[in-house]
Amino acid sequence: MRRQNLALVLATVAARSPLSRADVAGHTGLTRAAVSSLADELIGAGLLVEGESAPHGRVGRPGRALTLDPNGAAGLGLEIGITRLGACVVDLSGEVRLLETVPVDNRDRSPAEVFADLAALATAAARSAGDLGLRPAGTVMAVPGVLGPASGTIEHAPNLGWHGVALADHWPTGTPRPEIENEANLGGLAELWAGTDDETLVHVSAEAGIGAAIVIDGRLFRGARGYAGELGHVPVHPDGPLCPCGARGCLEQFAGVRAVLRDAGLRPGGRDPVTALTEAARAHDRRTLTALERAGAALGIALTSAVDLLDPSALVLGGAYGELADWLLPAMRSELAARVTVRPWDPLALRASSLGRRGPLLGAAELTVRRILRDPAGLWA
Amino acid sequence: MRRQNLALVLATVAARSPLSRADVAGHTGLTRAAVSSLADELIGAGLLVEGESAPHGRVGRPGRALTLDPNGAAGLGLEIGITRLGACVVDLSGEVRLLETVPVDNRDRSPAEVFADLAALATAAARSAGDLGLRPAGTVMAVPGVLGPASGTIEHAPNLGWHGVALADHWPTGTPRPEIENEANLGGLAELWAGTDDETLVHVSAEAGIGAAIVIDGRLFRGARGYAGELGHVPVHPDGPLCPCGARGCLEQFAGVRAVLRDAGLRPGGRDPVTALTEAARAHDRRTLTALERAGAALGIALTSAVDLLDPSALVLGGAYGELADWLLPAMRSELAARVTVRPWDPLALRASSLGRRGPLLGAAELTVRRILRDPAGLWA
Incomplete structure (x- = not known):
């Protein structure tokens, strides 16, 4: 009581x-x-x-x-991106007090290497937070992959090339082990907490694969075993190209960052692939524009299924997709308009997130703050 | 209190x-x-x-x-099927005390005609229930169509040819107007109440179009505006045949009862189409078997999207599909096995309902009983 x-x-x-x-x-x-x-x-x-x-x-x-207390308990968020690492501290009022990202290509790096870098970033962020008078009360790490029902295990992060990675086996000793959560889920929560009124929303993001966070009645919906929102392998053209998952025509084969780069004929090398796409699109590169339109159409088809099944009040394009929204949204809107016909559908229910690629990292930091506000005694009980 | x-x-x-x-x-x-x-x-x-x-x-x-009290308050369920009408009385213990269905082809009949017949059936059922000492405390009608947010209106029942039908305008005066609910939703609830342990399940049924009831944590999930579970227009082959809804390649164009009959080359006339399909399949009619296999594959593709998004603990094939399960399930299972690969998937999570086509009618009757048990004072408060 x-x-x-x-x-x-x-x-x-x-x-x-x-x-x-x-x-x-x-x-x-x-x-x-x-x-x-x-x-x-x-x-x-x-x-x-x-x-x-x-x-x-x-x-x-x-x-x-x-x-x-603006200088009391806080949340520390960490993020493993494909081409960056990040740390963020949010205070109790939800204010971002510190946000640092480091560009680093994590593809083909081992979990131990990546975790060591991130742990160092976390330690530095915690120290800076301390200098501001803040005391991180929890650390959550956003991960671009499928987490299993076992806590602390990344089952599948194909774009990192990681499978069955238990944090306990690779996280450097001496640094507190963070809780892990899927980046798409955290992006969706950040969107919800950013003040949308949409209590049932689907937040789509592409960091590694394509993921969706499904928020129902203001809460993250995880499904029976924690695998809900795996949008990337929704069949879009069932006889289409083979996906590394073994199936044909998955959404990722049309709208995944890798597929769009390939269709656009771009080779960003060590550069951030989304920045490469954005620049080419801004320069009106014909192939890039066509590739993004094709990706938008595929996203529209996959999201038709989401709308048919879930009837959300909003579809939000977040993460890397948020930055590509100008080129993705038109084709997405036209597929949804053509396919969602037996019920009313508001084209404006599909929009780009205002948080951009910072969503998952913000969500990771804010998760701790939200928990404290919900149950402050959890800090000492 | x-x-x-x-x-x-x-x-x-x-x-x-x-x-x-x-x-x-x-x-x-x-x-x-x-x-x-x-x-x-x-x-x-x-x-x-x-x-x-x-x-x-x-x-x-x-x-x-x-x-x-086995002879006290009860629930009266009614059903408008495409080729039948039904009434059912369930007592407080959930026992079916009366169930009557009348074969009648409701296609191209006006709402007023169908409602008049059903109201007569309801009156007779209520009288018989009274003879058993039962007193129906609520009447719920299962409808093969999309209901809008406005209560008492059938927005869209394409297989009946009904659009924007307000019950108040067509239900015969002098008979209490029932509450209406989508038949797929009621079938899903009946499945849940029949004692499955699966708290997050997708119940697929085909009465008219193809509908899904989504049960999350033991409760029917309706979506933001009541349109959740519209499985029939999930895009299966997005460049496929034109659907009356205006889109291309919707699930109903491959697995709807009408599409399967067409592919099987069957013309049941006034007969029940599912019975016609069942008989032809039992007689090993090659075209029918191929048509059902094709329908099963399309259902498997559409349900891959449902599994990817919702991660249910069970997929249940109910309604008319339950009777066709022997011929649909093999292709469904093989599509799901091929396409749900980045997470564990138990082939036995897909099964046929044991309630068959009675599900929606049972659910309609039981809904009142469940409400009474949850809040008995609602009867007189």
């Missing part, structure tokens, strides 16, 4: 701060004595601070007001 | 009857006085009866035991 009330007080301050202790009592229905005891515990845990500023709109003598 | 406690007492008796009032108090933590008052109210409402039988496994003098 006290645990729930701690969460209630914290959530009330988060939603309406600054608030005096009396205001919190008024909003929550708790007694002032109870609020004081709960607030003291939250202040002690580095979640709330009490300042001199007057509560908003109040007249008279300024009272002491509770706000989220 | 009393409302919740009424539900608690009823659910306790439903799960463990026969139980004495003292047993109910023991299981629920309510006082014996409270249980007595609640039980009296439930008895008065025709939901519980108190008999002389001894509670199970007790020794000594037999006490008075509470059970669900």
Whole structure:
């Protein structure tokens, strides 16, 4: 009961701060004595601070007001991208306090090598956060692959060439092991938390393969065993080209970054492939424009299935796809308009994410913050 | 609070009857006085009866035991099929007490004509139920079409040729207007209630078009606006034949009952088309077998998308498809095995429903019973 009330007080301050202790009592229905005891515990845990500023709109003598502690508990997010590593710290109010990405081509590197680099980045980020007064209370790592039901294992990250990688076997000792989560899922959560009203949404991203995060009633839907949202292998043209997965005509064979590069005739080498595509498209390179249009059409076909099955209120193009949205969206919209006909379908329900490629990294950092807000006692219980 | 406690007492008796009032108090933590008052109210409402039988496994003098009233409140289900009408009464224990179907070709009949016949069937069923001592507390009608967000309107039932049919405009006056629900959804619920352990399942049925009911965590998932599960227009071969919906290569063009009949070269006339297919397949008619195999392959491709997106623990083939399962399942299984490769997939997760074509009608009748058990006070509040 006290645990729930701690969460209630914290959530009330988060939603309406600054608030005096009396205001919190008024909003929550708790007694002032109870609020004081709960607030003291939250202040002690580095979640709330009490300042001199007057509560908003109040007249008279300024009272002491509770706000989220901007220099207390925080979330540390890490990301393994195909061509970069990233770290990000988000404070309790959801503010990004630190975000660092390092370009590095992770293809054909071993898990141990990549993890060592990322652990070093995490250590540096935690130190910088400490210098800002922040204390990361949890670390989540975004991974471009399929995670299995066993926690801490990357079952399948084909674009890294990793299979069955248990974090425990490769993460450097001496650095706290992060929790791992699929990058598409984290991108979808970041989109949800960025304030969309769409409680049932499909967030599509391409970092490595093509993944979708399915948010139902404001929560990430994982499926019966954690494999939901595997959009990349939805059959688009079932007799089409062979996919490394063994099937024919999967979405990735038309709209995966690798397929689009091939169709565009681009060889970015060590450069970021999406930047290469963006530049070529901006320069009106005919082959690139055709390849992106073809990818958009394939995405539109695959998302028709998602709309038919799930009836989401929004489809969001995020991750690398967000940066290519100008060239992908027209063909996607026209396929959806032609194929979703037996029910109303609003073309504007499909849009590009405003978070771009930072989505998964932001989501990784914010996940810890959201958990603290939902159950602050989880920090010490 | 009393409302919740009424539900608690009823659910306790439903799960463990026969139980004495003292047993109910023991299981629920309510006082014996409270249980007595609640039980009296439930008895008065025709939901519980108190008999002389001894509670199970007790020794000594037999006490008075509470059970669900087998002759009290009940659910009345109705169904509009393409080639039949049906009515069904289920008692509080979920027992089917009456089930009647009438073969009638409803294609090209007006809503008013079909509703008049069905209302007559409903009246007769309610009378027969009354003769058994049962009192239907709610009527739900299974409809082979897309229902809109507006209640009581069939937006689109292409196989009946109905569009934008508001029940209020066509249902005969003098007969209580039923609640309507999509037949695929009701079939899926019936499957769930028939005792499957699969809390996340996709139930596929073909009555008119092809529909799927998506059950997530034991509840029907409707999507943001109620259109979820529209499997029939999932693109299977996007450049394939034109569908009446305006798109190309929808699942229904390969696996809809009409498409299978056409491919099999069968013209059942006024006969039930699924029976015609079943008979031809049993007689080893080559064209029919090929048509069913082709339909199975298309279903397998469409369900690959469902598995990729939703990761269900089970795929259930119900409705008319249940009767054709012997001929559909092999090709479905082989497509799923070839296409769902980046995650584990159990071929036995795809199975035929044991309810066959009765599923939607059973679900329609049972929906009322489930609601009563969840909130008995809803009957009189």
